[in-house]
Amino acid sequence: MKIICIGRNYADHIKELDNAKPAEPVIFLKPDTAILLKKQPFFIPEFSNDVHHEVELLVRINKIGKHIDKKFAPKYYDEIGLGIDFTARDLQAKLKAQGLPWEKAKSFDGAAVVGNFMPKEHFKDVDNIEFSLNCNGKTVQKGNSMMMMWKIDALIEYVSKYFTLKIGDVIFTGTPAGVGRVKAEDVLTGFIGETEMFSIKVK
Numbered sequence: 001m002k003i004i005c006i007g008r009n010y011a012d013h014i015k016e017l018d019n020a021k022p023a024e025p026v027i028f029l030k031p032d033t034a035i036l037l038k039k040q041p042f043f044i045p046e047f048s049n050d051v052h053h054e055v056e057l058l059v060r061i062n063k064i065g066k067h068i069d070k071k072f073a074p075k076y077y078d079e080i081g082l083g084i085d086f087t088a089r090d091l092q093a094k095l096k097a098q099g100l101p102w103e104k105a106k107s108f109d110g111a112a113v114v115g116n117f118m119p120k121e122h123f124k125d126v127d128n129i130e131f132s133l134n135c136n137g138k139t140v141q142k143g144n145s146m147m148m149m150w151k152i153d154a155l156i157e158y159v160s161k162y163f164t165l166k167i168g169d170v171i172f173t174g175t176p177a178g179v180g181r182v183k184a185e186d187v188l189t190g191f192i193g194e195t196e197m198f199s200i201k202v203k
């Protein structure tokens with residue numbers, strides 16, 4: 001399976017990092033080795049002093065497809081989940097400044113938290129899903145899929161122009177504002193609505 005991540009999909013987060021608003025979605029990949037194993041803590045890697053949490057809605061692909069038209073996109077996913085796109089912000093800043101790919105900052109071991117999923121039928125409207133991240137019991141990020149610049153179906157159309165989507169692939173749909181540095185002993189808990197989707201300890 002592969003993990004396809006979307007960057008800069010929420011205007012409020014673009015603003016907080018002082019990035020330009022993209023004309024097209026920003027895409028990068030994480031290998032399956034980036035997935036944080038279930039029940040394992042997240043270890044801050046030794047090459048970064050500034051790892052940020054980015055809470056994101058996840059979409060799980062359940063049908064193989066390429067060049068998927070937006071209007072058929074709902075046939076290609078059946079579950080929505082929540083995860084974290086851990087980002088070594090200091091390293092990413094260096095790579096960005098040099099015009100280099102972000103992978104070392106985003107795709108290292110443990111950098112993808114893939115939490116629980118819910119059947120998409122659970123939601124009245126996938127373009128109106130509230131989610132949040134708590135750090136040590138305090139809400140640090142809050143988002144709603146309504147605020148995405150490219151909504152789920154548009155992302156599937158765009159991403160499938162470049163990559164064949166296969167069963168089990170996961171799309172990270174981008175993070176809203178409120179990203180921040182994690183430190184040892186933090187406990188990060190993600191919610192869709194009121195439902196807890198993951199809880200991760202930082203080491």
Ligand code: ZN
Binds near residue numbers: 174
């Ligand atoms: Zn992200």
